[in-house]
Amino acid sequence: MPQNDASIPRNVPGFPLDLAAPPQAISLTDAAGLAIEVTVESGTSGSRSLVVPSSPLAPGRYSMAVTAACGAGTVEAKRSFAIVESQPFPTELGELRAVRLPPGNVVVPAGARCALTAPADRVSIEIAASPSFASFRSVATLSVSVDGAPWAGPVVDDYARCDGQSDGGAAGAGIGKHTVEVRAHIEGAPAQPAPASIDIELACATPEQEMSTGASGCTAAPLRSETTCASIAGGLFVTGALVRRTLRRRR
Numbered sequence: 001m002p003q004n005d006a007s008i009p010r011n012v013p014g015f016p017l018d019l020a021a022p023p024q025a026i027s028l029t030d031a032a033g034l035a036i037e038v039t040v041e042s043g044t045s046g047s048r049s050l051v052v053p054s055s056p057l058a059p060g061r062y063s064m065a066v067t068a069a070c071g072a073g074t075v076e077a078k079r080s081f082a083i084v085e086s087q088p089f090p091t092e093l094g095e096l097r098a099v100r101l102p103p104g105n106v107v108v109p110a111g112a113r114c115a116l117t118a119p120a121d122r123v124s125i126e127i128a129a130s131p132s133f134a135s136f137r138s139v140a141t142l143s144v145s146v147d148g149a150p151w152a153g154p155v156v157d158d159y160a161r162c163d164g165q166s167d168g169g170a171a172g173a174g175i176g177k178h179t180v181e182v183r184a185h186i187e188g189a190p191a192q193p194a195p196a197s198i199d200i201e202l203a204c205a206t207p208e209q210e211m212s213t214g215a216s217g218c219t220a221a222p223l224r225s226e227t228t229c230a231s232i233a234g235g236l237f238v239t240g241a242l243v244r245r246t247l248r249r250r251r
Contacts, residue, residue, distance in 0.1 A: 002015065002079055002081040002138040002139060003079070003081070003138050004079055004080055004081070005080065005081065005082070006081045006082070006138035007081070007082045007083075007084050007135075008081055008082065008083055008084065008135075008136075008138060008139060009083075009084060009085065009086050009087040009135050009136065010056055010057055010058070010059060010083045010084065010085060010086050011056070011086035011087070011089075012136065012139050012186075013050065013052070013186070013187060013188025013189060014041065014050040014051055014052040014053075014187060014188050015050070015051040015052075015064065015139060016043060016048055016049070016050055016051075016139060016141060016187045017040075017048070017049045017050075017051060017066060018048050018049075018141075022040060022049065023040065023049070023066050023067060023068050024067045024068060024069060024074060025065075025066070025067040026038055026040065026051060026064070026065070026066050026067075027064065027065045028051070028053065028062060028063070028064045029062065029063050029064075030060060030061070030062055031060055031061040031062070036053055036054065036057070036062075037053070037054040038051050038052060038053050038054065039051075039052050039054070040052075043187050044185070044187065048141075048187070050187045050188055051064070051066075052188075057083045058083065059082075059083050059084055059085060060082070060083060061080065061081075061082055061083075062080070062081055062082070062083060063078065063079070063080045063081075064078070064079050064081075065077070065078045066078075081138075087132070087135040087136070088132055089132070089136070089186070089189050089190060089191065089193075090130060090132035090133035090135070090136055090184075090186075090193040091132065091191070091193055091194060092130050092132070092133065092193050092194045092196070093127070093129065093130060093133050093182060093183070093184045093193045093194065093195060093196045094127055094128050094129040094130040094133055094134075094196055095127075095128040095130075095196060096125055096126070096127060096128075096180065096182060096196045096197065096198035097125070097126045097127075097128060097198070098123055098124070098125055098126075098198055098200050099123070099124045099125075099126055100123055100124070123200055123202070125180050125182075125198060125200070127142075127182060127196070130193075132193075133184060133193055136186055136189075137184075139186060139187075140184040140185060140186045141184070141185045141186075141187075142182055142183070142184055142185075143182070143183050143185070144180065144181070144182050144183075145180075145181045145183075146178055146179070146180055146181075147178050147179055148179075148181075175202055176201065176202065177199060177200070177201045178199070178200055178201070178202065179197055179198070179199050179200075180197060180198050180199075180200060181195050181196070181197040182195060182196050182197070183195040
């Protein structure tokens with residue numbers, strides 16, 4: 001689904017939703033508040049759906065609201081966007097750029113109920129979208145792979161430990177050279193844009209220096225993954241808003 005105030009070509013096949021179950025209600029209205037009939041079609045994954053207007057939308061402002069189940073209740077998400085004239089579907093995603101960010105901290109698992117913080121060097125992978133892809137970006141779904149392996153989640157936050165220790169599978173790319181690839185998928189498009197890739201390198205300083213800067217003991221809250229109704233509302237609309245993937249190496 002587009003971000004708020006996004007501009008979308010009128011030949012877009014539909015608006016993607018990422019839900020574990022079909023939405024309970026969907027409304028699409030124009031600037032005058034008139035309702036527009038829509039259907040929900042299956043997408044290319046088990047949790048993805050495509051909201052398709054009964055006829056191509058004319059240029060102008062539109063609003064969409066989606067209601068979905070959340071526990072014993074419901075959650076609603078709303079978006080407002082503009083439809084503009086048709087554009088050619090993109091043939092390429094664009095270019096990836098590697099930018100080193102200021103040092104920061106990373107939370108390292110240290111047992112089932114414990115975590116510690118460690119300073120990290122960070123490399124950010126940013127997308128310079130091609131002009132054709134920029135028009136469809138807000139209705140595209142981005143996926144990332146590192147060295148050919150899928151990278152889960154909307155944000156990649158990775159580091160390579162330099163003290164010879166393992167984080168129980170939580171560590172990602174590790175020290176050395178890696179290839180990061182980003183793909184874009186536009187539900188219902190006749191063809192998908194070519195992916196973009198970039199080679200990066202994560203390298204540590206001397207092991208003695210790395211080990212001396214690490215923290216020990218429980219210095220941070222345990223790592224956990226929570227799904228709330230607020231997060232579901234934010235995730236109802238699949239967008240291509242992501243512009244940065246971060247790879248970290250622990251110092």
